[in-house]
Amino acid sequence: MVTKKKAVKKLQPYEIGELDHYLFGQGNHYEIYKKLGAHEVTAGKKGVYFAVWAPHAKSVSVIGEFNGWDAAADRMERQEPLGIYTVFVPEAKDGQMYKYCIETESGELIYKADPFANYAELRPGTASRITDVSHLKWTDDRWMESRKKWDNKENPLSIYEVHMGSWMRHPGREDEGFYTYREFAEAITKYVKKMGYTHVELMGIAEHPFDGSWGYQVTGYYAPTSRYGTPEDFAYMINYLHRNGIGVILDWVPAHFPKDAHGLADFDGTPTFEYADPRKGEHPDWGTKIFDYEKPQVRNFLIANALFWIEHFHVDGLRVDAVASMLYLDYGKQDGQWVPNKYGGNQNLEAIEFFKHLNSVVLGRNPGTMMIAEESTAWPKVTGNPEDDGLGFSLKWNMGWMHDFTEYMKLDPYFRKNAHHMMTFSMEYAYSENYILVLSHDEVVHLKCSMLNKMPGEGFDKYANLKAAYAFMTGHPGKKLLFMGQEFAQLREWSEERELDWFLLSEEPHQQIQNWYRDLLHLYKKNPALYELDNDPAGFEWINKDDIFRSIFSFVRHSKGKKKNLLFVCNFTPVAREDYRVGVPTKRQCKLVLNSDEKEYGGSGEKRKEIYKPVKKECDGQKYSFAYPLPAYGVAVFEY
Known part of the structure; x- marks a missing residue:
């Protein structure tokens, strides 16, 4: 039959x-x-x-x-x-x-x-x-092709961190005056090209109900927020930036989500996306739910979401928010509020495996893109290979450097000699991860003051301190990130409710800081010594890290093969050193390429020689040296 x-x-x-x-x-x-x-x-x-x-x-x-x-x-x-x-x-x-x-x-x-x-x-x-995003128009083929060969370790990466809704607004409009994605694309491109950033990092793009969360409490993981336009408008913005040679990074939040009734929380009447046990499934401090990384469908939801932004919308990288809160079961919790893992420890084993899977897939499928961890602890191998038990991120925010650096800069210069190590300690661990040096939005809110108002003193001293700080950051190994408004010394702390205080640029000191940061960025982009050996000890050499009582730091950044090197000298006190002598490793002449005492940066404008010829005179442990009149809070960068 x-x-x-x-x-x-x-x-x-x-x-x-x-x-x-x-x-x-x-x-x-x-x-x-x-x-x-x-x-x-x-x-x-x-x-x-x-x-x-x-x-x-x-x-x-x-x-x-x-x-x-x-x-x-x-x-x-x-x-x-x-x-x-x-x-x-x-x-x-x-x-x-x-x-x-x-x-x-x-x-x-x-x-x-x-x-x-x-x-x-x-x-x-x-x-x-309902919207159809399957037929987006792209004309950024050249960018996407070149991205495949782009290596974040050896290329310049200077990031402008931006909150779209408060970067710039239309004055006097009855609505909130937000720039649309299309308007923002054109305005930010013009500004970024003038300043010299390589990438823009956008806060809070995925749909979120509450402006005050800055986009870190997401309800629509697959939707660009409608505050600024449609998904097609969002794609236009990415396309426009790419066609102008600017990369785009998005903040991405796989750590938690809000309890809003229309969102993911208890989605089908049960804990669907979150852990069922509230000791694992809730952040008591944030009032949010924690994704259940043990559930395959939840992991899939998040990994596919990362790929959606990178592959479907051509985004160049994701800055993963609150990584530490995912790695530790007891993060922000008291005794009794968390459950140990099966070995009795506080590590979230499922989140660890999630990161390895996430980063392997995203970076494996998309060469030249970046996965960046905001990780604030000493967790080992965050940027290590998953095969070697690393988490597989491309880069990690250097929160240790940020903390030491800002605490040092807040000090009255008289007391800086007692904290000299705070500026040198970061070089003890600089090569343990692939780092980004960050001065992010988190550092200029919640009564922490703007970058300018962290600086000690009044008037000239504040601006001069900030210039020295930005120069030191530019010379220090690691990629760079600065939050919007700090490049022109915003006075007020940042608020998502208003645009930046652009009117300050009508005042000379703010314009001068902007000029200074602009020229630091262009110096950075133009000189491979400042980026191509960020992760190699051969790229950095202290000249004098022990000039404690004068609070002066001098160091060299080397390019590959030491073809073109930059010597930085940074004075962190208001005392001028007319007879300052700096050691150099070579007899080759040194050319002054950046001088903070120029008039356009708020300096005296005193004329200085361009070329300095080292003589055979021991200084700073070097065989050769030359003298340079170093002003109060002065910065000088020499090329040799």
Whole structure:
């Protein structure tokens, strides 16, 4: 007897099949965002295919403008084994708002935004919007091709950290005056090119309900915030920056999410995205939920999200927020508020494996991109290879350097001799990770003062201190990041509620600081000695790190093969040293390439020689030396 084979239904590309379930269940469906969410399709006729993961829901309906928000109109079909609900709605159209009406196990109805939505209603609204992001227009082929060969270790990386909503606003408008993505693209490009940054890092781009969270409490992981325009506008911005040779980094938040009723918290009436045990699943200090890194589908949600920004929207890197809070089970918790791992320790073993998987996949699939860790502890091998038990990040924020540096700079110059080690200690561990030196938004809020107002003294002293600080940072090994407004010595602390105080640039001291930082950035970009050996001890040499009582630091940055080297001399006291002698490793002439005493930087404008010829006279342990009149808080950079 011949048995007939059961006919297998041929799936449409948008439909979810067995392979999708298998990969999502394993945590390896790296393009799951193309299946879950709302996608415009043609199934006989045009409409929208909705798919949502709600494993413990009793039932799910999609409600929206297309069906009068009627929960009975478009009930979704449950697919096993993972509990993914799907429905095709021919009446649904681009731009319409929608939500999922979820019936929980207890029979309660809850209304949730789509975790995979690509667009959202402008806050305070909380609905998702149907939008098609599958046909974005890109003309940045040259950038994307060159990115494949780009190496963050050997190339210049100077980052301008920006909060879009408060960088610049339209004055006098009845609405909030935000620049759109398109307007911002053109304005920021002009400014960044003038200043000399290589990359822009954008805070708070994924959709979030509360402005005061700065974008670090996300409800729409797959949606560029609607505050500044559509996803197409967002793509235009990335494309525009790339065409002008500027890289884009986004802040990315896989550590926690808010409890807003429309968000991920208790998504199907149970802890779906978060750990079920509140001792693992909640941050008591932040009032937020913690992702369950043990659950494959949750890991998949986050890894696919990282790939979505980098592959679909051409973003060049992600700065991963609050990494330390993910690595430690007891982060920000008291005894009794956390659960040890199976070995009795405080390490989150699932988060560690998540990072290794995340970084291996993102960087493996996208050569030339960056995964950057904001990690504030001494966790080993953050930028080490996963094969060697590292976490696999490209770069790590150097929070130790930032703390020591800012604490030193706050001191009255008279007391700096007692804290001299705070400026030299960082070189003891400079090569243990691939570092970025950061002066970020976190350092200029919550009564910490702006960078200028951290500086001691009044008037000239404040500005001169800041110039010396920025020069030291530029010369120190490590990539660079500075938060917006600090490049022109913003007086007030930053607030997301207003634009930067651009009017300060009408005052000479602020313009002079901007001139100084601009020329430091251009010096940095132009000289491989300042970036190509950041992770190699051969790239840095102290000339004198022990001039404690005069608080002067001198050092050399070497290029590969020592073809072109830069000597930095930084004076951190208000005492001029007219007879200052500095040692050099060679008899070759030294050319003064940057002098903080120039008039355009707020200095005296006193004329100085351009060329200095070392003589055979021992100084600073070097065979050769030359004399240079070093002003109060003076900085001089020489090329040889």
